[in-house]
Amino acid sequence: xxxxxxxxxxxxxxxxxxxxxxxxxxxxxxxxxxxxxxxxxxxxxxxxxxxxxxxxxxxxxxxxxxxxxxxxxxxxxxxxxxxxxxxxxxxxxxxxxxxxxxxxxxxxxxxxxxxxxxxxxxxxxxxxxxxxxxxxxxxxxxxxxxxxxxxxxxxxxxxxxxxxxxxxxxxxxxxxxxxxxxxxxxxxxxxxxxxxxxxxxxxxxxxxxxxxxxxxxxxxxxxxxxxxxxxxxxxxxxxxxxxxxxxxxxxxxxxxxxxxxxxxxxxxxxxxxxxxxxxxxxxxxxxxxxxxxxxxxxxxxxxxxxxxxxxxxxxxxxxxxxxxxxxxxxxxxxxxxxxxxxxxxxxxxx
Amino acid sequence: xxxxxxxxxxxxxxxxxxxxxxxxxxxxxxxxxxxxxxxxxxxxxxxxxxxxxxxxxxxxxxxxxxxxxxxxxxxxxxxxxxxxxxxxxxxxxxxxxxxxxxxxxxxxxxxxxxxxxxxxxxxxxxxxxxxxxxxxxxxxxxxxxxxxxxxxxxxxxxxxxxxxxxxxxxxxxxxxxxxxxxxxxxxxxxxxxxxxxxxxxxxxxxxxxxxxxxxxxxxxxxxxxxxxxxxxxxxxxxxxxxxxxxxxxxxxxxxxxxxxxxxxxxxxxxxxxxxxxxxxxxxxxxxxxxxxxxxxxx
Amino acid sequence: xxxxxxxxxxxxxxxxxxxxxxxxxxxxxxxxxxxxxxxxxxxxxxxxxxxxxxxxxxxxxxxxxxxxxxxxxxxxxxxxxxxxxxxxxxxxxxxxxxxxxxxxxxxxxxxxxxxxxxxxxxxxxxxxxxxxxxxxxxxxxxxxxxxxxxxxxxxxxxxxxxxxxxxxxxxxxxxxxxxxxxxxxxxxxxxxxxxxxxxxxxxxxxxxxxxxxxxxxxxxxxxxxxxxxxxxxxxxxxxxxxxxxxxxxxxxxxxxxxxxxxxxxxxxxxxxxxxxxxxxxxxxxxxxxxx
Numbered sequence: 001x002x003x004x005x006x007x008x009x010x011x012x013x014x015x016x017x018x019x020x021x022x023x024x025x026x027x028x029x030x031x032x033x034x035x036x037x038x039x040x041x042x043x044x045x046x047x048x049x050x051x052x053x054x055x056x057x058x059x060x061x062x063x064x065x066x067x068x069x070x071x072x073x074x075x076x077x078x079x080x081x082x083x084x085x086x087x088x089x090x091x092x093x094x095x096x097x098x099x100x101x102x103x104x105x106x107x108x109x110x111x112x113x114x115x116x117x118x119x120x121x122x123x124x125x126x127x128x129x130x131x132x133x134x135x136x137x138x139x140x141x142x143x144x145x146x147x148x149x150x151x152x153x154x155x156x157x158x159x160x161x162x163x164x165x166x167x168x169x170x171x172x173x174x175x176x177x178x179x180x181x182x183x184x185x186x187x188x189x190x191x192x193x194x195x196x197x198x199x200x201x202x203x204x205x206x207x208x209x210x211x212x213x214x215x216x217x218x219x220x221x222x223x224x225x226x227x228x229x230x231x232x233x234x235x236x237x238x239x240x241x242x243x244x245x246x247x248x249x250x251x252x253x254x255x256x257x258x259x260x261x262x263x264x265x266x267x268x269x270x271x272x273x274x275x276x277x278x279x280x281x282x283x284x285x286x287x288x289x290x291x292x293x294x295x296x297x298x299x300x301x302x303x304x305x306x307x308x309x310x311x312x313x314x315x316x317x318x319x320x321x322x323x324x325x326x327x328x329x330x331x332x333x334x335x336x337x338x339x340x341x342x343x344x345x346x347x348x349x350x
Numbered sequence: 351x352x353x354x355x356x357x358x359x360x361x362x363x364x365x366x367x368x369x370x371x372x373x374x375x376x377x378x379x380x381x382x383x384x385x386x387x388x389x390x391x392x393x394x395x396x397x398x399x400x401x402x403x404x405x406x407x408x409x410x411x412x413x414x415x416x417x418x419x420x421x422x423x424x425x426x427x428x429x430x431x432x433x434x435x436x437x438x439x440x441x442x443x444x445x446x447x448x449x450x451x452x453x454x455x456x457x458x459x460x461x462x463x464x465x466x467x468x469x470x471x472x473x474x475x476x477x478x479x480x481x482x483x484x485x486x487x488x489x490x491x492x493x494x495x496x497x498x499x500x501x502x503x504x505x506x507x508x509x510x511x512x513x514x515x516x517x518x519x520x521x522x523x524x525x526x527x528x529x530x531x532x533x534x535x536x537x538x539x540x541x542x543x544x545x546x547x548x549x550x551x552x553x554x555x556x557x558x559x560x561x562x563x564x565x566x567x568x569x570x571x572x573x574x575x576x577x578x579x580x581x582x583x584x585x586x587x588x589x590x591x592x593x594x595x596x597x598x599x600x601x602x603x604x605x606x607x608x609x610x611x612x613x614x615x616x617x618x619x620x621x622x623x624x625x626x627x628x629x630x631x632x633x634x635x636x637x638x639x640x641x642x643x644x645x646x647x648x
Numbered sequence: 649x650x651x652x653x654x655x656x657x658x659x660x661x662x663x664x665x666x667x668x669x670x671x672x673x674x675x676x677x678x679x680x681x682x683x684x685x686x687x688x689x690x691x692x693x694x695x696x697x698x699x700x701x702x703x704x705x706x707x708x709x710x711x712x713x714x715x716x717x718x719x720x721x722x723x724x725x726x727x728x729x730x731x732x733x734x735x736x737x738x739x740x741x742x743x744x745x746x747x748x749x750x751x752x753x754x755x756x757x758x759x760x761x762x763x764x765x766x767x768x769x770x771x772x773x774x775x776x777x778x779x780x781x782x783x784x785x786x787x788x789x790x791x792x793x794x795x796x797x798x799x800x801x802x803x804x805x806x807x808x809x810x811x812x813x814x815x816x817x818x819x820x821x822x823x824x825x826x827x828x829x830x831x832x833x834x835x836x837x838x839x840x841x842x843x844x845x846x847x848x849x850x851x852x853x854x855x856x857x858x859x860x861x862x863x864x865x866x867x868x869x870x871x872x873x874x875x876x877x878x879x880x881x882x883x884x885x886x887x888x889x890x891x892x893x894x895x896x897x898x899x900x901x902x903x904x905x906x907x908x909x910x911x912x913x914x915x916x917x918x919x920x921x922x923x924x925x926x927x928x929x930x931x932x933x934x935x936x937x938x939x
Binding site: 010 | 765
Binding site: 046047048062063066067070071072074075124187190194195198203205206207208209317321322323324325326 | 441444539540541542543568569572573574575576577578580581583592599600601602605
C-alpha cells in the first residue's frame with residue numbers, strides 16, 4: 001500500500017523535523033571543531049613562545065616532550081572533562097529546578113567542598129585525631145567528600161526531593177552553615193587563607209594523566225544515566241502532576257538526577273577547585289543558540305562546557321605568561337560578559 | 351681680662367651640667383616623624399608603653415633592649431620567649447581595638463597594610479606604620495625604632511652586627527659553592543606561588559650566591575605555571591615539608607633534577623619564621639638557608 | 649503491531665479514529681465501572697474539600713463534573729487520576745484500588761489533562777510524544793505505533809500544522825489543543841480532563857466537545873471532564889454535581905435537571921432551557937430576577 005504524500009510530511013513533522021536535527025548536528029560539529037582547535041592551541045601556549053612550541057612539535061627532545069605530553073596535553077584534556085562535567089551538571093540542575101539560571105553549586109556543593117579542603121589542611125597541619133581521614137584523602141578526596149556531604153545534608157534537611165523550592169532553600173541554608181564553619185576554622189590558621197583562596201578561585205595547574213583519566217571515567221559514568229533520563233526532564237517541564245500522570249516516579253527521577261549532579265560536581269571540584277559560571281553558561285548558551293529538548297541539551301551542554309573551560313585554561317596560561325591567572329577568575333570574566341550581553345539584548349528587545 | 355679659677359670652675363660646672371642635661375633634654379624632647387603611610391606622628395617623648403602588631407617589629411624592639419616596654423603584641427609574635435606572656439591583640443587584619451585601647455599604649459607599631467591605623471587615630475592613639483618587606487627595610491626599621499625608643503647608638507650597633515653577619519654568611523656560602531651558582535626555586539605556596547628575586551626571601555637567596563629561576567619582572571610572589579619550573583629545572587627546591595613528599599606526583603615534575611635527586615629543602619615552623627621575617631634574626635634565617643644549600647646543592 | 653487505523657470502528661473523515669481494542673490493556677475486559685469511589689474523602693491540607701463520595705463512572709460515557717468554584721472539581725479529578733491520595737475511602741480502577749496498580753500500567757490506563765500547564769520549550773510534536781511515555785519508557789525509543797498514535801492525536805485536535813513549532817510560540821488556544829493531543833496520544837481507556845476548553849474559541853470548543861463525545865461513544869473511552877461552562881457540560885451524557893463539600897447528585901442530565909441539582913449546588917436559581925435538543929444555561933441578567 002503506497003503511503004500518500006501528506007502522510008510522509010506529517011510523519012517527518014511528528015518525528016521532530018529534519019531541519020532541527022540538521023541544525024543540531026551542525027552545532028555539534030562546530031563545537032567539536034572548536035574543541036580540537038583549543039586542544040591544539042593548548043599544546044603550543046604556555047611558558048614558551050609559540051614558535052618554540054611549534055619547534056618542539058616538529059623536533060622533540062626529552063624535556064620538551066615532558067612539557068608537551070605530560071603537562072600541557074593532560075591539562076587541556078582534564079580541563080575539557082571537568083568543564084564537560086560542570087556543563088552536564090548545570091544542564092541537569094536547570095532541568096530539575098526548572099530554572100534557566102540554576103547551576104551545579106546550588107545545593108551547597110561549593111561550600112561543602114571548601115569545608116572538606118579546610119578540614120584536610122587542618123588535619124595535615126595539626127594532630128587532631130578525628131581529622132586523620134581528611135588528611136588521608138588528600139585535598140581532592142576531601143573536596144569530593146565535602147561536596148557529597150553537603151548535598152546529602154541538603155536533601156535530608158528538605159526531607160525528600162519532591163518540592164524543588166524546599167530543596168533550593170535548604171541548599172542555601174547548608175551553604176551558609178558550611179561557609180561559616182569554614183571561616184571559623186580558617187581563623188585559627190590564617191596562613192591557610194591563601195591555599196583556600198587558590199582553591200576557591202580554581203586551578204587547572206596540576207592536572208596530569210591520572211586526574212584526566214579519572215575525570216573522563218566519571219564523565220562517561222554520568223553521561224549514561226543523563227541521556228537515559230533526559231526524557232524525564234522533558235516531562236517535568238510540563239508540570240509535576242502531568243509528569244506523574246505519565247507514569248514517572250518523581251522522587252526516583254529527582255534522586256537519580258541529583259545523584260548525577262553530585263557525582264559530576266564533586267569530581268570536578270575535587271580536581272580543579274571551585275570554578276564558577278561554566279555550569280551556568282554552558283547549558284544556557286546551548287538554549288540561547290538552539291532550541292533543544294533535554295536529550296540534546298545534555299549532549300550539547302558538556303561539549304560547550306568542556307570547550308569553555310579549555311578556553312579559560314588557555315587564556316589563564318597565556319595572558320600573563322609565564323605567570324598564571326586562576327582559571328576561576330577567567331571563567332568569571334567570561335561568564336560576567338556573557339550575562340551582561342544577555343541583559344543588554346533583553347533590555348533592547350523589551 | 352683672663353678668667354680666674356673660680357670663674358673657670360663655675361663655667362665648667364655650668365657647661366658640664368648643660369652637657370649632662372642635654373641628653374636627658376634631648377631624650378625628653380618631642381619627636382615628629384613621618385611613617386610609611388606618609389602620616390606625621392608626634393610623640394612627646396620615647397614611648398614607655400608599646401604595642402607591636404608585627405612579629406619582625408617585636409623582635410627588633412626586643413633586640414634594641416626595650417622588651418620591657420612592650421605591653422602587648424599580635425598573636426604571631428613568638429620571639430623572644432619573654433613576649434609569649436604578653437597579651438595578644440589579634441592578628442594582621444583583625445587587631446582587637448578594645449584590648450589595645452584598654453592597655454593605654456603610648457605607641458602602636460604596625461605594618462603599612464593594616465587597616466586599623468585610621469581607627470586608632472580616631473581614638474587618639476599614636477600609631478606608627480612601617481613597611482617591613484625588603485632587606486633594605488631592616489636597617490631602616492632598626493634606625494627608626496632606635497630614634498623612637500631613644501637608643502640610637504644601640505640601633506647602630508645592631509645594624510652593624512646584622513650587616514657583618516649577613517656579609518659573612520654570604521661570603522662563606524659563595525666560597526663553599528666554589529663560584530658555582532645553583533639555580534633555586536622557592537615555593538611559598540602550593541598553587542604554586544614562588545618567591546621572586548625582589549621579595550625578601552629572594553634577596554637572601556641572591557646574597558647566598560644562588561640565582562632564582564623566577565625573574566624579577568614577574569613580581570614578588572608570582573603564581574607560576576607549573577610548567578615553568580619543569581622547563582627551568584632548578585638545582586634546589588625550597589618547599590614546605592608537607593608538599594615535599596608529593597612533588598613527584600605533579601605532572602612532569604618527576605623529570606626535574608632536584609626532584610629526582612631529592613635536592614629539596616624544607617624547614618620547621620620556627621626556622622621558617624626566621625627566614626620570612628625581615629628582622630634582627632635574619633642572619634640566623636640566612637644561615638639555615640645556607641646550611642641546607644651546602645647540604646643538597648649539586 | 650496491528651495497524652490501528654483500519655481495525656475497529658469505521659473511519660470518520662477528518663476526525664479522530666481509534667480502535668475499540670485500545671480500551672483493553674491486553675488483559676481484562678471492561679468489568680463493571682472502570683472508576684469507582686467508595687466513601688472517599690478528599691482534603692487539601694487540613695481543609696476537607698469533599699467527603700462521603702461514592703460514585704461509579706462508566707466507560708463509553710462522557711461524564712461532566714460541575715460545581716461552583718472551590719467545590720473540588722480539580723481535587724476530585726486529581727484523586728481519580730491517582731495524583732493525590734484521598735484521606736479516606738478507596739478509589740478503584742477496574743476493581744483494583746489505585747495504589748495497587750503498578751505506576752506504568754496505571755499511566756497507560758488513565759490520561760490526565762491539567763488545568764494549567766507550565767511553559768515548556770519543547771516542540772508541539774515532542775509534547776505529544778511525551779504522551780507515549782507510559783507505552784515505551786526509558787530504553788525504548790520510537791516505535792512505529794508511537795508515530796501513528798501521535799499523528800492521529802494531532803490530526804484529531806487539528807494541531808498538525810504546528811507540529812514543529814515551539815509550544816511557547818503558540819497562542820493559548822493552539823497550545824491547549826497540543827496538550828489535548830498529548831492526552832489523546834496516551835490512548836488510555838480513561839480520560840480525565842480538567843477544563844479542556846480553556847482558552848479555546850467557540851468553534852474549537854465545539855470541536856473538543858465533539859471529540860469527547862466521539863471518544864466516549866465511538867471508542868468506548870471513559871471520559872470525565874470538569875467543565876465550568878454549563879451549556880457545554882450539559883452536552884455530556886452524565887453529570888456529577890458537586891457542592892457544599894459533597895456530591896449533590898450524579899446521574900444522567902435528565903435526572904440532574906429533574907432534581908434541580910444545579911440550583912442546589914450553586915445555591916442560586918440556575919435557569920436551564922431546552923433548545924433544539926440541547927440544554928442551555930440562560931443567565932439571569934434581569935435585575936428583577938434577584939430575590
